[in-house]
Amino acid sequence: MKISFKKTFSLGGIHPPENKITATKSIISAQLPDMVYISVNQHIGTPAKIVVKKGDSVKVGTLLGQADGFVSANIHSPVSGLIEKIEDTPSASGYYQQTIHIKVQEDIWEDYIIKDSDLNRDIESHTKEDIVARVKESGIVGLGGAAFPTHVKLFVPEGKSPKALLINAAECEPYLTADHSLLLEKADEILVGIALLMKALAVQKAFIGIESNKKDAIKLITPLCSKYSGIEVVPLKVKYPQGGEKQLIRAISGKEVPSGKLPLDIGYVVSNVSTAFAIYEALQKNKPLIERVVTVTGKRLEAPSNMKVRIGTRFSYLLEQVGGLPSSACKVIAGGPMMGRAVASVDAVVSKGTSGILILDEKETKRAKEQNCIRCASCVSVCPMGLEPYLLKYHGQHSMHENAQQNYILDCIECGSCSYSCPANIPLLDYIKVEKNSVIQINRSKNLK
Numbered sequence: 001m002k003i004s005f006k007k008t009f010s011l012g013g014i015h016p017p018e019n020k021i022t023a024t025k026s027i028i029s030a031q032l033p034d035m036v037y038i039s040v041n042q043h044i045g046t047p048a049k050i051v052v053k054k055g056d057s058v059k060v061g062t063l064l065g066q067a068d069g070f071v072s073a074n075i076h077s078p079v080s081g082l083i084e085k086i087e088d089t090p091s092a093s094g095y096y097q098q099t100i101h102i103k104v105q106e107d108i109w110e111d112y113i114i115k116d117s118d119l120n121r122d123i124e125s126h127t128k129e130d131i132v133a134r135v136k137e138s139g140i141v142g143l144g145g146a147a148f149p150t151h152v153k154l155f156v157p158e159g160k161s162p163k164a165l166l167i168n169a170a171e172c173e174p175y176l177t178a179d180h181s182l183l184l185e186k187a188d189e190i191l192v193g194i195a196l197l198m199k200a201l202a203v204q205k206a207f208i209g210i211e212s213n214k215k216d217a218i219k220l221i222t223p224l225c226s227k228y229s230g231i232e233v234v235p236l237k238v239k240y241p242q243g244g245e246k247q248l249i250r251a252i253s254g255k256e257v258p259s260g261k262l263p264l265d266i267g268y269v270v271s272n273v274s275t276a277f278a279i280y281e282a283l284q285k286n287k288p289l290i291e292r293v294v295t296v297t298g299k300r301l302e303a304p305s306n307m308k309v310r311i312g313t314r315f316s317y318l319l320e321q322v323g324g325l326p327s328s329a330c331k332v333i334a335g336g337p338m339m340g341r342a343v344a345s346v347d348a349v350v351s352k353g354t355s356g357i358l359i360l361d362e363k364e365t366k367r368a369k370e371q372n373c374i375r376c377a378s379c380v381s382v383c384p385m386g387l388e389p390y391l392l393k394y395h396g397q398h399s400m401h402e403n404a405q406q407n408y409i410l411d412c413i414e415c416g417s418c419s420y421s422c423p424a425n426i427p428l429l430d431y432i433k434v435e436k437n438s439v440i441q442i443n444r445s446k447n448l449k
């Protein structure tokens with residue numbers, strides 16, 4: 001099978017070392033922990049409203065938190081056991097969030113969940129409304145990292161009509177291979193999930209964007225697509241950040257999403273490949289989002305792995321299962337090295353949006369001394385959003401908020417390509433994030449008046 005890898009996005013982009021050291025590792029199931037810690041705020045939007053109390057017994061799949069409003073998501077218990085307490089607890093981001101602490105007992109599942117592993121290809125019996133309702137009930141959010149409630153994406157406002165679904169299987173972040181491993185092991189289930197998503201959106205076409213460093217997945221899925229109507233694999237050149245929504249749309253369709261607009265405004269809906277798998281499980285197995293695949297990785301780890309992990313498991317417990325935290329560990333990142341965030345402690349827990357846990361040593365994390373800008377424009381040439389990062393940094397440093405906004409700071413997708421490429425070692429994204437936050441706060445306060 002000869003594959004052509006010509007497509008990619010046109011503006012900017014970089015090629016950091018891939019370091020996909022778990023690319024050939026099959027998914028292993030992590031052991032059940034003794035305790036899980038379930039935050040009610042694992043998604044973008046309003047935190048879920050807790051519907052259980054201290055002392056309650058729960059099973060796998062028991063509803064713990066009800067979505068509070070349209071942009072919110074249900075939270076289900078990933079374990080069976082006893083609720084020990086409910087209190088504010090630091091999350092992976094370091095912020096305190098209302099969290100349900102569950103002492104794990106036997107692994108008993110709610111009767112409504114179908115546990116068999118048989119593939120169920122039945123798509124016809126589900127209506128569009130049924131799919132959206134079940135996705136909402138199951139607490140599914142975007143598993144690529146954004147954790148945006150999926151039922152909201154499936155709600156198409158009047159006057160808009162999507163023409164195609166784009167599936168993000170680029171997994172362009174270095175080190176991460178959770179999506180890749182799922183593609184290899186659950187290809188059929190993912191395709192059923194995609195067909196269900198297409199039905200919910202009433203689109204006839206879906207394109208799965210996969211980068212050339214996953215040729216095995218492309219070779220496996222391409223022939224399987226013929227069993228489904230309108231699903232096509234689009235091989236892509238490797239380039240970071242191809243998994244960004246706007247970059248993926250450009251790479252696959254050649255179309256640009258204008259500044260301030262959403263993919264739906266030009267007729268596309270983008271969903272992650274792991275989300276498609278979660279949709280398969282929700283519709284065909286009645287299974288809510290209680291576990292996910294996480295890449296636990298790092299060059300110094302004894303046994304880096306792709307692990308199927310119950311939500312709410314502590315990073316420390318997973319690290320024990322891959323040989324322990326190496327003594328050389330300097331930083332623990334939730335996510336990948338480009339867009340992930342360092343956590344304050346290995347007590348951080350896996351949430352719905354955690355795609356990876358990355359351990360870096362001192363050499364990998366050391367920042368070189370920041371120097372003066374030499375006006376080389378490297379940051380401009382790599383920015384996939386066509387921004388001028390050096391200028392946005394200047395605006396931020398001088399509190400020039402209006403200028404920052406006029407220069408499209410809100411379009412920054414925080415990919416870090418600018419910082420990565422700067423020969424003067426200027427942490428451009430750090431400056432830009434601070435300024436972007438100020439602009440968002442100013443806009444919010446204006447809207448409140």
Ligand code: SF4
Pocket residue numbers: 382383384385386387388389411412413414415416417418419428429432
């Ligand atoms: S972090 Fe923002 S400014 Fe920097 S390259 Fe990415 S999109 Fe451009």
Ligand code: SF4
Pocket residue numbers: 372373374375376377378379380389390421422423424425426428
């Ligand atoms: S890459 Fe760095 S040195 Fe070059 S223009 Fe941008 S900020 Fe200045």
